[in-house]
Amino acid sequence: MFSPAAKTVAESLGLKMGKANLEVFATTLQSMAELDRDILAVTSDSRGSGKLGPFAQALPDQIVEVGIAEQNLVGVAAGLASAGKKVFAVSPACFLSARALEQIKNDVAYSDNRVNLIGISAGVSYGALGTTHHSLHDVAALRAINNIDIVVPADNHETRAAITLAVDHDKPTFIRFGKAAVYDLYPANAGFDFGKAAVLRDGTDVAFIGTGETVIHCLLAAEHLKQTKGLSCRVISMHTIKPFDVQTVLEAGRECRAVVTAEEHFIFGGLGEACAGALMQAGVMAKLKIVGIPDEYTVTGAQADIYRHYGLSMEGLSTAATALLK
Amino acid sequence: MPYTDRQLQLKSIGYRKKILKYITGAGAGHTGGSLSCTDILTVLYNRVLNVSTQTFKSPDRDRYIQSKGHSAEALFVVLADKGFYDEKELETLCHYQSHWVGHPTRHVPGVEHNTGGLGHGLSIGVGTAIAGKKDNKAFRVFVLLGDGELAEGSNWEAAMAASNYKLDNLIAIVDHNTLQISGRTRDVMSNEPLDEKFKAFGWDVAIIDGHDYPLLTETLGTCRTTGKPLAVIANTVKGRGVSFMEDVAKWHHGVPSEKEYAQAMAELDAAFTAAAEAEKNERVEAGAL
Numbered sequence: 001m002f003s004p005a006a007k008t009v010a011e012s013l014g015l016k017m018g019k020a021n022l023e024v025f026a027t028t029l030q031s032m033a034e035l036d037r038d039i040l041a042v043t044s045d046s047r048g049s050g051k052l053g054p055f056a057q058a059l060p061d062q063i064v065e066v067g068i069a070e071q072n073l074v075g076v077a078a079g080l081a082s083a084g085k086k087v088f089a090v091s092p093a094c095f096l097s098a099r100a101l102e103q104i105k106n107d108v109a110y111s112d113n114r115v116n117l118i119g120i121s122a123g124v125s126y127g128a129l130g131t132t133h134h135s136l137h138d139v140a141a142l143r144a145i146n147n148i149d150i151v152v153p154a155d156n157h158e159t160r161a162a163i164t165l166a167v168d169h170d171k172p173t174f175i176r177f178g179k180a181a182v183y184d185l186y187p188a189n190a191g192f193d194f195g196k197a198a199v200l201r202d203g204t205d206v207a208f209i210g211t212g213e214t215v216i217h218c219l220l221a222a223e224h225l226k227q228t229k230g231l232s233c234r235v236i237s238m239h240t241i242k243p244f245d246v247q248t249v250l251e252a253g254r255e256c257r258a259v260v261t262a263e264e265h266f267i268f269g270g271l272g273e274a275c276a277g278a279l280m281q282a283g284v285m286a287k288l289k290i291v292g293i294p295d296e297y298t299v300t301g302a303q304a305d306i307y308r309h310y311g312l313s314m315e316g317l318s319t320a321a322t323a324l325l326k
Numbered sequence: 327m328p329y330t331d332r333q334l335q336l337k338s339i340g341y342r343k344k345i346l347k348y349i350t351g352a353g354a355g356h357t358g359g360s361l362s363c364t365d366i367l368t369v370l371y372n373r374v375l376n377v378s379t380q381t382f383k384s385p386d387r388d389r390y391i392q393s394k395g396h397s398a399e400a401l402f403v404v405l406a407d408k409g410f411y412d413e414k415e416l417e418t419l420c421h422y423q424s425h426w427v428g429h430p431t432r433h434v435p436g437v438e439h440n441t442g443g444l445g446h447g448l449s450i451g452v453g454t455a456i457a458g459k460k461d462n463k464a465f466r467v468f469v470l471l472g473d474g475e476l477a478e479g480s481n482w483e484a485a486m487a488a489s490n491y492k493l494d495n496l497i498a499i500v501d502h503n504t505l506q507i508s509g510r511t512r513d514v515m516s517n518e519p520l521d522e523k524f525k526a527f528g529w530d531v532a533i534i535d536g537h538d539y540p541l542l543t544e545t546l547g548t549c550r551t552t553g554k555p556l557a558v559i560a561n562t563v564k565g566r567g568v569s570f571m572e573d574v575a576k577w578h579h580g581v582p583s584e585k586e587y588a589q590a591m592a593e594l595d596a597a598f599t600a601a602a603e604a605e606k607n608e609r610v611e612a613g614a615l
């Protein structure tokens with residue numbers, strides 16, 4: 001995932017490698033479920049992929065298996081939620097957000113059944129398995145649906161906080177993350193709230209706005225540009241795509257000379273276009289580059305290969321930023 | 327006092343008149359399917375469900391999920407009769423800013439889920455029934471399905487799960503009127519034999535006349551402990567109660583003209599008068615008068 005140069009920069013920042021967000025999700029959910037028997041995990045033959053084996057062993061009455069049937073997964077989750085259960089429907093993001101899209105729209109969002117939809121192995125986490133297993137449309141699809149919050153945590157802290165908040169959140173949620181180990185980005189006891197972006201470092205030359213697993217690459221690019229070019233770069237973790245923290249984006253657009261967005265998602269309908277829409281509608285004419293997966297047959301390879309290929313890397317994001325400053 | 331079968335018949339005729347009145351007023355609606363499931367709703371809401379304005383928020387209430395959401399007008403008329411809202415609200419059916427749109431929504435008091443996309447209700451019912459089992463609740467879950475709706479594959483995902491989880495607190499009622507928007511269900515996409523399909527998915531099956539109050543009452547009103555969900559294949563007539571609408575596909579969402587409306591009302595009024603007369607005689611025979 002990281003070039004030798006990027007690893008060196010990470011070391012210089014004192015960053016430590018954490019666990020996979022997937023693992024943190026599973027242990028966080030289990031520790032909450034042990035204290036609250038109304039918390040249920042609903043799976044579509046996905047307990048293994050969701051690292052929920054220990055959950056199922058410890059709390060067999062709190063896992064509902066529906067088999068390989070994502071439409072039923074979401075419908076059943078909606079029914080459970082309507083009867084007072086605190087439901088986490090766990091399935092690979094690619095299937096959950098496409099196969100069951102109408103159930104998400106009607107039975108969860110429209111009917112306001114407070115299900116938490118957990119999209120595991122999101123984006124190109126299953127890179128080498130091909131496009132069937134990629135979810136590069138999910139944020140765009142769900143942004144266009146009323147009454148569901150969309151959260152893409154960047155590291156273990158954001159994941160733990162998002163899952164903890166989701167239990168009693170007043171709206172359905174879609175929380176998507178990957179399965180690779182990620183660097184820890186926050187100090188202990190850092191805050192977190194849905195809808196409030198985190199400014200991980202301040203700066204005025206370039207604002208990097210990332211979401212999910214791209215945020216670390218933004219941070220490394222910011223440090224790299226500081227070390228090599230003396231640039232001052234702001235780094236924002238936009239962990240919540242809906243509701244969208246417009247204010248933080250506008251501040252970045254007004255206070256920085258250029259804005260670079262980074263997402264593990266198609267460049268259509270995701271973080272970048274949300275930033276563009278916010279900036280333009282406020283009359284903030286920032287120089288903007290949206291880095292994500294372009295509208296083409298997605299390159300083959302592992303998640304790291306796909307990231308590197310499309311410039312979701314320290315090097316790629318640094319290049320995008322310096323091009324804007326020319 | 328519980329209603330007699332004859333009194334339910336009177337109620338149903340009244341419901342049918344209102345269904346036609348409000349569909350005609352709105353200039354839109356699903357006429358045929360609302361009329362085919364009217365008697366099922368009559369029995370559910372007047373004899374079977376422990377649902378009232380007082381109990382609607384209770385975690386112990388029975389759940390009625392209308393998966394064939396397009397027959398909303400039948401449900402809206404019944405819920406008004408049960409006191410969930412003033413019937414006058416139905417004059418706003420399909421109007422600007424009305425909650426009474428062409429499919430059920432939770433903005434309408436008494437509605438459990440927003441439905442209208444087909445093939446959704448049975449999964450929701452399975453989830454609700456699993457929750458009931460987990461909490462040792464006695465409530466039952468009723469899901470009304472259209473026969474054309476059963477072409478949606480999600481129904482069969484749900485059917486599989488229902489027997490897997492031994493949900494004998496779940497009852498699927500198929501409004502088996504054998505028609506859908508394009509014509510005969512067997513010509514559009516044959517789903518017969520329905521009973522064998524449900525049996526193969528591990529369900530108990532009852533095939534009944536969906537306009538027969540005693541049979542509906544016995545089949546829907548009996549709590550079961552078989553360890554299997556129950557599919558009630560209710561044989562019905564689309565457009566039931568109005569001669570020229572009965573068993574004609576175009577009345578799926580046909581709206582009566584002024585003349586057709588008058589004729590339909592005349593037929594239903596005559597049926598009401600005859601049933602009211604019979605009801606009076608039955609009370610005399612029973613010694614109540």
Ligand SMILES: [Mg+2]
Pocket residue numbers: 472473474501502503504505506511
């Ligand atoms: Mg039909």
